[in-house]
Amino acid sequence: MNAYGRQLLTALRFLLCTTLILGLAYPALVFGLGQLIAPAQANGSLVSVDGKAAGSSLLAQPVTGEEFFYPRPSAVQWDAAGSSPSNLGPNQPSLIEAMTTNKAEVATRENVVPGSIPIDALTASGSGLDPDISLANARMQLPRVAKATGLGEATVNELIRENTNNAVLGFLGQPSVNTTTLNAALLQARTNP
Template sequence: MRLPMWLSQHVAALRALLVLTVLLGLAYPLAFVAIGKLPGLSGKAGGSLVAHGSTLIGQAFTDSDGNPIPKYFQSRPSAAGKGYDPTATSASNLGPEDVVDTADRKSLLTQVCARSQAIGKLEGVDGSRPYCTAGGVGAVLEVFHRDGLTGPVTRVISVNGPAFMPTYDGVTVESGTGEIPGGVITPIRGDAPAHPVVPSDAVTAGASGLDPDISPAYAELQAPRIARERGISEKSVQELIEKYTVGRALGFMGEPGVNVLELNMALDKG
């Protein structure tokens, strides 16, 4: 007996549902579980969990007040939640033109300047960077011209706080707190070296906010402090850095990295 059209359509839909459930709800997930058990993939598929965290997820090595613990290598900054939060993985979404502080938050430039200055103090090196003031904020002026965007300069404001230079184009620089409509935002490079001592990955957060690695350059910058705090030779610290440095993916993608958790665990083991 032939089924009514409306019933045959429902039966066909039910069959499709059952087939897709088996394929996509059972076979597909189980296939990827099996792939994850292959040699070389099993550790990553399982999260690479170790006693103190995961080698695939970054974490902070700080005390209860958020200060770096001197005997440990420090990770890359994180914008995920309150830091390295897997449930809030994200970047800050702030771009290179975010240079003016507001009442609600610090600009990306000021964040970078402050981090670089703090790392310079921690490591005992020059933490200065282009477009940063000695006070660790973005060196940004708002310049007002007589004819709007052109003509003689009539007024100059240091938008991120106290004036960091006495005059600009012969006009006294005023201290300010934020941008005023009508001026031209003008970052000032200053006399910092073109290639700062503090590497860029030490002062900028990654896209995920969970980066487990740092650059070899940042690891090497921290080596003298680690050796001093632990009473070991700097050479032995350098050897550990080389041991836990991973090259580019497939030999050409990305940059070499050093796994911070593995490095710190190796230090604790002696």
């Protein structure tokens, strides 16, 4: 076999080995570790209602109706394919206009004074699809949801508590309420009292 043939054979063996290692073994290892260490997250963090997948706890869902908790406004009109922030600065007229519009809508829907509305009820998150809201935002919505569902404020407040994520390591960030899991819990509570 000449030098060209030996080099070609070496290159083909290298291609086969790297394909097996990087194309099959490594992805299988990562998949297996994901299933072992964090199966819920590796499978999409699915939220179930009556045994059927209803969404992901990582993504907010658009809400209409009085019986659900509203997530933050979406900068991408709930299109996960275009997930991104609005990239609007605090002095841009379009952001100020959107916040003014949101403030009027929230004040009417929640029957509160516009000055008491938490900022996260008026502005979109960095991804435009974040399901987390502040405790203040959840507590502002509690009377409306309790009345609309007929579950009572104590029951709805307990569901808020159960769906509150505390600060990471107890000091990084602030507690937040996941609206996707909270709304799924509300559906469960209403269908299975």
